[in-house]
Amino acid sequence: xxxxxxxxxxxxxxxxxxxxxxxxxxxxxxxxxxxxxxxxxxxxxxxxxxxxxxxxxxxxxxxxxxxxxxxxxxxxxxxxxxxxxxxxxxxxxxxxxxxxxxxxxxxxxxx
Amino acid sequence: xxxxxxxxxxxxxxxxxxxxxxxxxxxxxxxxxxxxxxxxxxxxxxxxxxxxxxxxxxxxxxxxxxxxxxxxxxxxxxxxxxxxxxxxxxxxxxxxxxxxxxxxxxxxxxxxxxx
Numbered sequence: 027x028x029x030x031x032x033x034x035x036x037x038x039x040x041x042x043x044x045x046x047x048x049x050x051x052x053x054x055x056x057x058x059x060x061x062x063x064x065x066x067x068x069x070x071x072x073x074x075x076x077x078x079x080x081x082x083x084x085x086x087x088x089x090x091x092x093x094x095x096x097x098x099x100x101x102x103x104x105x106x107x108x109x110x111x112x113x114x115x116x117x118x119x120x121x122x123x124x125x126x127x128x129x130x131x132x133x134x135x136x137x
Numbered sequence: 138x139x140x141x142x143x144x145x146x147x148x149x150x151x152x153x154x155x156x157x158x159x160x161x162x163x164x165x166x167x168x169x170x171x172x173x174x175x176x177x178x179x180x181x182x183x184x185x186x187x188x189x190x191x192x193x194x195x196x197x198x199x200x201x202x203x204x205x206x207x208x209x210x211x212x213x214x215x216x217x218x219x220x221x222x223x224x225x226x227x228x229x230x231x232x233x234x235x236x237x238x239x240x241x242x243x244x245x246x247x248x249x250x251x252x
Contacts, residue, residue, distance in 0.1 A: 058239045069230045069246040114180065118239055123169050125241055129180040
């Protein structure tokens with residue numbers, strides 16, 4: 027079982043719709059969770075971080091964390107074509123200094 | 138967020154030569170930096186953890202003699218790909234955390250092409 031799993035997609039949504047991206051992780055000791063956006067040929071850009079159960083909102087983005095179920099999700103409201111990218115879920119576990127990344131979900135927002 | 142600068146952004150080199158990539162934290166100190174490699178349509182794979190003032194920690198399967206890491210100051214880590222071969226062609230990305238902060242920020246990445 028991979029430590030961090032994401033649906034690879036591709037996920038296509040029409041412009042203006044809500045895009046929902048999901049991520050599960052295997053280590054119950056995980057403490058910190060991150061969503062990164064990566065455009066083709068570019069390096070990842072931090073979108074959201076979440077550390078406690080519940081929802082965290084930032085503009086059109088909402089991260090949701092459920093530690094009991096070991097999943098974290100990212101909702102993108104009012105999706106725009108510029109949101110088309112690969113979204114990477116990353117998890118930091120316990121005392122580990124590095125992040126463990128999922129394989130990423132490719133999102134396409136259709137005009 | 139914190140700024141991490143990586144240089145060069147792309148490089149083409151001949152097979153058998155060495156290439157050095159620099160990663161700098163511009164507005165913060167980072168005792169630890171991370172080096173990743175990403176092949177097309179794949180996720181980031183951690184290569185090594187760069188520790189200021191001490192030896193880097195390499196992930197399993199990464200040749201430490203081929204990928205030399207030096208972290209001589211709190212703001213600079215370098216990755217040298219020695220005796221590069223075409224199979225080393227990839228996107229190399231560094232990241233750094235502000236000390237005491239869990240959020241990682243990435244450099245712009247370096248596209249290495251070995252011909």
